[in-house]
Amino acid sequence: MTPALERSREKQVHDLKRRFQIHHALAQGKHIGVVVLACQPCGFKIPAQSATHAPHTVGRDGLPVARTAQHNAALECSRRHRLGHGPDELGIIRRLLGMCPKILHLMTSVQEMLKDGLLVAKAGMIGADGDFHRSAQVITRGRRSATTAWHHAITWRGIRAILKFLTEHPPRVTSPGNHTSMSSNIKDILANSRPPGCRGRGDKYLADIAKGLQRLLLKHQEFYTYPTCRLDKDSLGELAAVLVEFGEDIHAEIGLWSGLERMQQQFFGTPLPFLVEPTDAPPDLAPFDQRRVQFLIWTLLPCFVEYRVISPTHTDLQQMAEAASRYLAERFAPMPKDSGVKQFLSTSNTFGWDIKRKLLWLGGSSYLFRLYFQRYLEAHAEKPEDRIPATDDFVCQECTEWSGLGVIDVLAAALDLPEEDRATLRTWHERHTSYYRVESLQKSGDIEETLTARNVVSGGTYIIRTNMDRSPFQTGMLIQGALTPWRGEWYWSGRQQSFGMAAADLEPSIRRDMLRQSSKIAYRYCLPELEIVRRQARDHHAAFIAHYGDALVAFPSGLALAAAEQKRMQALWAKATPEQTASAMKKGNLSKPQPDMPFPPDFLDHEEGIGVFSDPVEGVDYLLALDHVISGLRKRGEGLNEAEVQAILDAVQSDVICPAFIRRLAAGHGTESFAAAFCIRDQPGALTLEMLLRRYKGAHYRRRFPAISLVV
Structure with a gap:
C-alpha cells in the first residue's frame, strides 16, 4: 500500500555517531562502549574518531583517538566531555551503527606539568562591545536588572559583569516538546x-x-x-x-x-x-x-x-x-514598516564583535533559529557554565533543517556586506581553535587595541583585536581559545583558558597532541599537514577499491564483513616493509603488527545486510539494514513496508552517512522510494534527493577534512 502523508520515526535517531571514520583508531585499552579498530600500516598516520564537543580541542569534529590514558591520553581543553550530537554511548539505533569513544578523563601529561595554579579560566568574549554570548531570553524575566545587564557590556569590565549575572540568573530554556515549562504568554x-x-x-x-x-x-x-x-x-x-x-x-x-x-x-x-x-x-x-x-x-x-x-x-x-x-x-497592511530588528541589523559591521552580536541574536532569538537553538542547548548545555561554549558552537557551526544552512549562512545573506565579507563570515564554522603564545601587546594609552599571538600548533601569526582596558593578557602567556577572522584581523570566539607563562619546551608536545587527538581542527590552519593527509586519504580509498573492486560493497552479515575487513587489513600489512611496520608499531604503541579489529556484538550479530562505502574525503561508512534499504528502493516508491521506510529514513537523516553514499544508492535504484519515505509527491527526483541531502547533511557541503591523524 502507498505510504500515507505522515510518518512516525525512531526517537533520538540522531543521538549516536554511526560511522567508522576513514578506517581505524588505535587498538588499545578496554573497549567499553567504544569500537577500536586496527591501526593502518602507514607509519605517519593514525585514524581518529569523533567524541567531545568543539570549540574545545578535543571535540565535535576534533576527532580524538580512542586509546588508553597511559600512552596517549586525550588533550583536555574543556570542562565538559560530551558528543557534538548526543550521549557518549554505543548502540544500534534502528539501522545505523552508533560508535564513539567513551572518555572518562581528559588529562594529558602536558597539562599534568602545568601547575593547577596557572590554569586560570578567563571569561573571554569576542570583543568589548557587548554581551556576545547571551541569549535574548534573559532580557525579560520580570527582572529590570536583566535589561540593564546588556547595556553595561560596553567595556571588558561590563562583560565580566554580564558573565556574573548569567551565572547567578541563568536563563530558562524551554522546549516546544515540553509544554509544561513553556510560557504561554x-x-x-x-x-x-x-x-x-x-x-x-x-x-x-x-x-x-x-x-x-x-x-x-x-x-x-x-x-x-x-x-x-x-x-x-x-x-x-x-x-x-x-x-x-x-x-x-x-x-x-x-x-x-x-x-x-x-x-x-x-x-x-x-x-x-x-x-x-x-x-x-x-x-x-x-x-x-x-x-x-x-x-x-x-x-x-x-x-x-x-x-x-x-x-x-x-x-x-x-x-x-x-x-x-x-x-x-x-x-x-496598515502597519508602519519601522522595525527594531531592521534597525539592529543595519548597525555597523566594522568590527568582528559587531557581527558576532548580530550572529548571537539571530541564532538564539530570531524566528528562524530559536527553536533549534533551544533544542541544542537542552542537549549540550546542562550546566550554566556550558551555555557560552554551546551557544558559540550553535551560531558558528551548527547546520539546521533550513536546507542545511547555519546561522552564519543566513546572516551573511541578510546583511548589506561586500561579497568578500560574506565569504569571510561563512568561514566562521572553521574557528581556529588552538594554543596561542602572546608575543606582544599593542596599546593606545590604557587601552589594549590588539595583541599579536603565535599559533603553537601551526606557527602562524595572528593580529587579534581586543580593545580592552585592564586586559588579562600578558606577553609570553599561553592561551587556549578559538579565533575567527574579520577584515584582516582576528577575534576571540567563546571562552579562553590561560596557562600562564607555561614553559616553551611544552610546545612540541602540545603540537603533537593536537595533530594526533584533534586533527580535524588542526587541519583548518595546518595546511602542509592537511595536504599530506589528503593524499593519504586518497591512497586509502584507492586501496579499498583495489581490494574490493568497487567503492560500495555489500555483506550479508556483520560476521561476514568483519572477516572481509580483517583480510583487507592483512593485505595492507603484508605490503608494508619491515621498517614501515616497526615505525607504525612504535608510533601507534602497538604490541604486535596487524592487531585485531574488534566490532561490537550487535554489529557482528547483524544479519540484515551491511553496506560499506569508501569516499576519498569522508572515509569509510558502514550502513546497517542494507537489505531493507535496497528492497525499499527497488519498489520505486510503491508499497514500502515499515522496515524499508525506517531504513531509508535513517540513512538519509544520519548526519554521518555521506551524501555520496546516498547518491550511489540512488544511481543504482532510483530516487522514488527516497521521496516516498519522506512523503514527497510529484516532484523531480534529482531535486527531491538534493533537498533531502542538504536538509539533513548540511555539514557535508562545507569544507571537509580527512579523519586521519598525523603522528609527528
Whole structure:
C-alpha cells in the first residue's frame, strides 16, 4: 500500500555517531562502549574518531583517538566531555551503527606539568562591545536588572559583569516538546526575542497580532482531517509568535527570509522547494504568499510534533498556511514598516564583535533559529557554565533543517556586506581553535587595541583585536581559545583558558597532541599537514577499491564483513616493509603488527545486510539494514513496508552517512522510494534527493577534512 502523508520515526535517531571514520583508531585499552579498530600500516598516520564537543580541542569534529590514558591520553581543553550530537554511548539505533569513544578523563601529561595554579579560566568574549554570548531570553524575566545587564557590556569590565549575572540568573530554556515549562504568554515570547537597544514604531503591535493569530489557528485546527498538525495552545502561541516575526521580516523588508530564498534558489533552482516549480529566474511571489508560510511551518513543525515525517503538501498544513497567510496580509497592511530588528541589523559591521552580536541574536532569538537553538542547548548545555561554549558552537557551526544552512549562512545573506565579507563570515564554522603564545601587546594609552599571538600548533601569526582596558593578557602567556577572522584581523570566539607563562619546551608536545587527538581542527590552519593527509586519504580509498573492486560493497552479515575487513587489513600489512611496520608499531604503541579489529556484538550479530562505502574525503561508512534499504528502493516508491521506510529514513537523516553514499544508492535504484519515505509527491527526483541531502547533511557541503591523524 502507498505510504500515507505522515510518518512516525525512531526517537533520538540522531543521538549516536554511526560511522567508522576513514578506517581505524588505535587498538588499545578496554573497549567499553567504544569500537577500536586496527591501526593502518602507514607509519605517519593514525585514524581518529569523533567524541567531545568543539570549540574545545578535543571535540565535535576534533576527532580524538580512542586509546588508553597511559600512552596517549586525550588533550583536555574543556570542562565538559560530551558528543557534538548526543550521549557518549554505543548502540544500534534502528539501522545505523552508533560508535564513539567513551572518555572518562581528559588529562594529558602536558597539562599534568602545568601547575593547577596557572590554569586560570578567563571569561573571554569576542570583543568589548557587548554581551556576545547571551541569549535574548534573559532580557525579560520580570527582572529590570536583566535589561540593564546588556547595556553595561560596553567595556571588558561590563562583560565580566554580564558573565556574573548569567551565572547567578541563568536563563530558562524551554522546549516546544515540553509544554509544561513553556510560557504561554505571547507578549513575553516576543519581548524575549527582540534585539537589545532597538525599537521600531511597529514593534508594539506584534503581540496583539500574534494573540489574534493564535486564536485563529486554535479554532481552525478543529477542521483538520488528521491529528498530525494539531497543536496545543502553548505550541500554537509559540508558532503564532514565529509567524508574526516572519510577517515583520516580510513587511519591513528585513532580509532574513529573502536571504534564505535566494540561497535556496541558488541550490535548487526554486526559492521554495516542493512548493514552487524550479525556474531559471526567481519567481515573483506575493509578500505573504501561502507557499512561503507553508514552507516555514513545514520546516519548523518537527520542533513541535516530534519523530514524525510530514509531507510539505499535507492537506492540513496547506489549510493552516492559507489561514495564516490571509490573516498576516490583512493585519500587516496598515502597519508602519519601522522595525527594531531592521534597525539592529543595519548597525555597523566594522568590527568582528559587531557581527558576532548580530550572529548571537539571530541564532538564539530570531524566528528562524530559536527553536533549534533551544533544542541544542537542552542537549549540550546542562550546566550554566556550558551555555557560552554551546551557544558559540550553535551560531558558528551548527547546520539546521533550513536546507542545511547555519546561522552564519543566513546572516551573511541578510546583511548589506561586500561579497568578500560574506565569504569571510561563512568561514566562521572553521574557528581556529588552538594554543596561542602572546608575543606582544599593542596599546593606545590604557587601552589594549590588539595583541599579536603565535599559533603553537601551526606557527602562524595572528593580529587579534581586543580593545580592552585592564586586559588579562600578558606577553609570553599561553592561551587556549578559538579565533575567527574579520577584515584582516582576528577575534576571540567563546571562552579562553590561560596557562600562564607555561614553559616553551611544552610546545612540541602540545603540537603533537593536537595533530594526533584533534586533527580535524588542526587541519583548518595546518595546511602542509592537511595536504599530506589528503593524499593519504586518497591512497586509502584507492586501496579499498583495489581490494574490493568497487567503492560500495555489500555483506550479508556483520560476521561476514568483519572477516572481509580483517583480510583487507592483512593485505595492507603484508605490503608494508619491515621498517614501515616497526615505525607504525612504535608510533601507534602497538604490541604486535596487524592487531585485531574488534566490532561490537550487535554489529557482528547483524544479519540484515551491511553496506560499506569508501569516499576519498569522508572515509569509510558502514550502513546497517542494507537489505531493507535496497528492497525499499527497488519498489520505486510503491508499497514500502515499515522496515524499508525506517531504513531509508535513517540513512538519509544520519548526519554521518555521506551524501555520496546516498547518491550511489540512488544511481543504482532510483530516487522514488527516497521521496516516498519522506512523503514527497510529484516532484523531480534529482531535486527531491538534493533537498533531502542538504536538509539533513548540511555539514557535508562545507569544507571537509580527512579523519586521519598525523603522528609527528
